[in-house]
Amino acid sequence: MKERITKAFLAELEPKDRPYEVHDTEMTGLLVRVQPTGKKSYYFTYRNSQHLRRRIRLGTVENMTPNNARDVAQERYSDIMKGIDVQTQKVLQRKEAEATKNRRLGSFINELYEPWILTHHKYGKGTLSLIRSRFSCFMNTPLEEITIRRIEAWRKDRLGDGIKPTTVNRQVAALRGLLTKAVEWEVIPDHPLQKLKALKTSSTPLVRYLSPGEETRLYRVLEERDTALKEERLRGNEWRKVRGYHLLPDLSKHTYGDRMTPMIILSLKTGLRRGELFALTWHDVNLNKRLLTVRAENAKSSKTRHLPLSETAYNALKAWHKQRDKNNPLVFPSHNGTKLTNVKKSWASILDKAQIPNFRWHDMRHDFASKLVMNGVPLNTVRELCGHADMNTTLRYAHLAPEHKADAIATLG
Structure with a gap:
């Protein structure tokens, strides 16, 4: 179906049992897609350098006028003429955003580490609880940015709170194990704590027994x-x-x-x-x-x-x-x-x-x-x-x- 897309025409479009599309006669590639729910959105269709048909969503009718949609479609057409595949770039950007999200400590735990450790480690639940509680300040931090300098500052604070070096070492070991898996799964290229040295502890720890x-x-x-x-x-x-x-x-x-x-x-x-x-x-x-x-x-x-x-x-x-x-x-x-x-x-x-x-x-x-x-x-x-x-x-x-x-x-x- 082809028609010059105007505000008056858009207002007359009624939803049907199945989605349908109306192509604009003024701007080649511009169309409006009407969903059974009544939602209407602008799309721009084109062929990339490999002559494969692609489409990109421009916005909704309620947030964009027909003239605005034509202007944006014209910008996308100009990019295509310069050899820029807009949709492919958008997919790559989405994948990069998702990868960046998974590289954050909290997301990595939820999406990848938790299912694995609960399946393969008997005390996985306790390890997860330890990491989430003791390293809560790093949950939004990308894994590669959990550096030696930042962990040394974290250790200093823990020791200042009266936590024993052996306890701090054990907590850091749990985080190191997580980062080792992140490297193994190629989420990050290198282990940021690989050269971190453990805190010195007594070679003969005190043993408590009953008198x-x-x-x-x-x-x-x-x-x-x-x-x-x-x-x-x-x-x-x-x-x-x-x-x-x-x-x-x-x-x-x-x-x-x-x-x-x-x-x-x-x-x-x-x-x-x-x-x-x-x-x-x-x-x-x-x-x-x-x-x-x-x-x-x-x-x-x-x-x-x-x-x-x-x-x-x-x-x-x-x-x-x-x-x-x-x-x-x-x-x-x-x-x-x-x-x-x-x-x-x-x-x-x-x-x-x-x-x-x-x-x-x-x-x-x-x-x-x-x-x-x-x-x-x-x-x-x-x-x-x-x-x-x-x-x-x-x-x-x-x-x-x-x-x-x-x-x-x-x-x-």
Whole structure:
């Protein structure tokens, strides 16, 4: 359909069931496209240097008059006569804009890195959370502009806030891993932090473990806590009984008031990581052989390891097994039956009552390794029991067994 495009003519155009076009008789290549919704837009059609037909959108009828559209179409025609393929340039500019967007840290994470790390890394969710929270100031920064100078300034601020160098190094390592993938996927040509040196840290980091007094207080508080929980349940059921309510399970015949005591005992006596403990199932526990298995899919090293149960750990698990939820495969499920995510509130309360300062849940793992070394267990055996990926991690406990140095000197006579 051809017609001289005017304001009056455009006003008379009615939408149809399918889109249709009207070509202008005054300006070759100019047309109006009418959508079923009633939206009308100007387009300019042409053939490029390869004689391929192309079209470019000029604007909407409501924002551009016919004369304006002819002027813009004339400019596009002049570009074409000069050998400039307007549409191809527009496509390239769009692709470049999209590429630039993906090169920004936030967009790169959302579009590329997040799907990959969640699929290939067990702790990918935690890594993403760390990067997004600690490097939020860089989210709109192109990846290649996350330079050594900027990260050094960031590290200075973190250290000024009292963050330990080891923690800062670990956070920067997460960002470096992301940038390594960006280079591997050819999003950026070079790694901007390739020559960044890690902050110097102590070669023998302090290891926190329980003193004999702290250990005694901890077990006393756990025992008192279990007794209090059982008594509280009895009083609660008496209250329910009077009012005709459904009674909760009687805890008086059980060893523990809840999961906290057996969880803590098992952590202290096996060195399980928190994630390994939360993922533990009864299928992983062999009470007959007194053996506990950490499956590869739950281990940080992605390697299966088997841990013999000490008398204390065995008795704790045996007692907990008797009062377990028989319909739940998890050894320590949450109150609603799902896998635990944290026990921070209960743990903090226990430490406060036991007067044990500066002791994290993970420090129970340090306590396990430290006590083994202090009891003369070879470091390589400690490494195997803890599931350390390399010996360097285990060597942090070497100073706790100074007698091996004395034995070496003694051989000189």
